[in-house]
Amino acid sequence: MTNLSLDPPISIVRGQPQPGAPDNWRRFFTFSTDHKVIGVQYIVTAFVFFLIGGILSMIMRGELITPEADLVDRTVYNALFTMHGSIMLFMWTFPVLVGLGNYLVPLMIGARDMAFPRLNAVSFWMIPVVGILMLASFLVPGGPSQSGWWAYPPVSLQNPTGNLINGQVLWILAVAISGVSSILGAVNFVTTIFRMRAPGMTWFRTPAFVWAVLAAQLIQLYGLPALTGGAVMLLLDLTLGTSFFAPERGGNPILYQHFFWFYSHPAVYVMVLPVFGIYSEILPVHARKPLFGYRVIAASSLLITVISAFVWVHHMFASATPGWMRMFFMVTTMLVAVPSGIKVFGWVATIWGGKIRFTTPMLFALGGISNWVFAGITGIFLGSVPIDIHVNNTYFVVGHFHYVLYGAIVMGIYAGIYHWFPKMTGRMYYEGLGKLHFALTYIGTALTFLPMHPAGLMGMPRRVASYDLEFAYWNVIASIGGFLLGLSTLPFLLNMVSSWIRGERVGNNPWRAYGLEWLTASPPSVENYEETPIVISGPYGYGGNKPLVEHAPNPDLTDFPESFTPQEQAS
Amino acid sequence: MLKLRAILILSIYAVLVTLASVWMAKQSYAWFPPEASAESKLLDDLFSLFTGLGTFIYLGVIGPFLYSLVFHRAAKYDLSDGPPIEGNKWLEIIWTAVPLVLVLTLSFVSYRTYDKMAVRGPMELVHLHLPNVVPAAYAEPFDSTPQQEIQQALETAPVEQIDVLAKQWAWVFHYPEADVTSTELHLPVDRRVKFSLRSQDVLHGFYIPAFRLKQDVVPNHAIDLELTPIKTGTYRLRDSMFSGTYFAANQADVVVQPYADYQQWLTTAATQAPTPAYNQAAYEYSRTGDRRTGNTKPKVAVRGWDTIPPAPPPMVNYAPKHEVNSPPA
């Protein structure tokens, strides 16, 4: 808080002065209330934890390269997959997408900042606390939580050391803090998107990314409290000896699963919806065509928000759920395919007949979509009760959701980072390194997660430290792929660091893209816009001649003629 | 002329995709363990249908996608935009309606398969049974055989009752009629078997991949599960719901044998006095010793943390012979 008053008056500093300028990196370590600084803070912090979670997963793949449990002790393996899942979800995927949303939403809707800038900073600074709690649990006696990221009781209530401070307690606290941070963030996003859109930006002139972020954050608002409720009860069971979920004291462990999945399945959409938004933004730019069926794609995000509230039991088809529940949730689960399909078909139609350029963000977006199609289809398999009864809790599920999380979501995040990198830094990334990164990531994803499907169909349960010899073949391939994925982050890191320092300087709108965020400086000034833009047309005017905003503000800051009169350019 | 060519290309592509889908649907049977129960045949047919349709959808989307990526590239210095097409109402209605119909159909087919399996599962009282919706006479040809097998098994002999107890980390099978306990699951072939699943401590998952069936075992509940083994052989029972430290080692063998052999095994086992069975978890735990004193020789590279001690090895009439030198995984 005090750092704020030390800052010079806002009007004379830029949000992110040109890289290399003295002092500029320091602002990323302060309690800044600028949504752009917070956005970068989120993204970088999350990426550090992505690397940590990745190292954990590579140790796991090292263990699984042989059938016996010989590299690490079984307790260590159990801790590894628990922390891998928890860190990747709570410390990487959620925060990095909140970071991208934080950076982009106010810019895209023509606002000067989020609705509650200080609350925004508070939400961010909870994230390192969560991370420290998670990592600290490696140091307490008994080690970190070993009950999986679901923390299903009764296993999560078994406390071998008997200490009050144990890995499971720290885990619950971390998740609770992360939940508070996410709820505050969601309140901020929803208020910003509802009330701070620039004049003229009606709902159907709002970019699809903003729609998707809104849809995702609404899920946080109705879903997270249920998880928090379940976590509070679990914590009380663990520390105060209540009996909510403890069967030996008369409790009902299945009820926890309902609390948990009521949030944690929709949470998948919290992660995937913003990525859908990223695809919807990137494809039109790099295919030079308007988003096909923009209104339907935008509205289908909200449809997913609604349907996703009624699908959670599909994680519990094998968990002593009665037949009617199995049938009802099978139908609702399959219905999610409809809005998801609308989006995929819309994207294919968008690039159809366009002028496609294989830039790195475009490659990642296209790769992500192709993986998503595959993951969506295996998702329908999993929605069918009889099939799920066989593959539930096997590596088929692991393969499926990693295709969603890595194949579609992480690739989408990379696409977003590359696409808006020139906006965030004023410099261009290195295309060659970007393409190398894409190739390694795409091959690595297929190599790691595709073999998990046949292993699961053959009956290999998930979360095993050792397995029967028949699964060895697929596991060796998956392990090699896993190490390749680890390797694939190196060109990305190199690219980001070196481009930020010495990349080629580019203008405000290197992609010649439509969208309010491209009308302002790169990097944008503290207040984003010197004059609030007044929107007069829809967000994807490629091929038309419609200007996006009234009497183009700040003509010196935009590459207007280029992007708004393409025909003249061509001739 | 151009339109004709497009229609021709599309038709050829559609035929190719259909052929590929049929091929994949046939291939899918090879991805599974042997079909050791009647229910597994039902499941494999359903899975094959899903695989076929899934392949069709996947190629149907990816084909145009790749075509566009190959043929709709911008030339190097072409800075122009594509055509400003913002949507097409009919196309959008079609690609909303078709998936909707498709997933509802798939739900319906899945429901019918589930109903035919009649695995009962938990809370039999509220088991969804809609005889009006699915008349008994209506049965698709592609999966009538397994259903007949289930019917036959039900009609020819009484249902075999077996109690299953799961604990950290062992499976104990109790045959109430002969009063035999065992750590290996023996089943008669072509008979309907009814398990009563119970857990002593935490959640476990009763999962036999060769049967394609799985049911979580919940403490304080006895959950019923019915199935029909149809193929003799030895299969694997695995714990599918994460149950703590030695979860991965919590496995057992399943022996499906002719009814006579099964009876023979039961009578022999009944004469044996109960002895402690080999237990992988207890064996490993005993080797780690007391971690705190540090005088341990674990065979792993990285030592672990404290764990819930495994339950003592179960006392059973029959336990499979086990060679200490080569512990099962």
Next chain:
Amino acid sequence: MTVERVIAQDIEASVREHQEHDAAGNSKFGFIVFLLSESVIFLSFFTGYIIYKTTTPDWYPLGVTGLETREPLINTMVLISSSFVIYVAERYLHDRKLWGFRLFLLATMIMGSYFLWGQAVEWRGLPFTHQSGLFGGTFYLLTGFHGLHVLTGVLLQLIMLVRSLIPGNYDNGYFGVEATSLFWHFVDVIWIVLYTLIYVWQ
């Protein structure tokens, strides 16, 4: 050019007005969104309570036949009436009558504290603990979690009361008071549901 420029600046000014000086409106919107989200926690606890109560064979622990309803009813009356009292306080503030505001806000705080005290007395007299099966657990969870909210409400009111002593603090709007009042009504509504579930439905 000049006419356009003037119009543009005019619009610009009104936009800034809308976006920045409507901070109180944003805050109110955000606060309501937050309360809606918060209510889902209670909703999940209520759902848990209903499921436990309808599926557990021996709901009450040994020796417990039910809950005394008389004192809790008085408590309930006090809490519900305090909602009206805080409304009156808000009206006074609206009319810039600070002493009336302070008086009625203090009355709300006293009523809220009375509720908390009544709750504490009830807890001490109960023959079961939070470890007494699912009934004990859910009872203490629901009343305790709600009690925490009442305590938060009273503390918020205290802050508002102290801030009213700063001269001119509420001259430019009083979102804090509005939020406190909203929160208090929210706590009340939750209590009505909770009372119905625990005390009426026995």
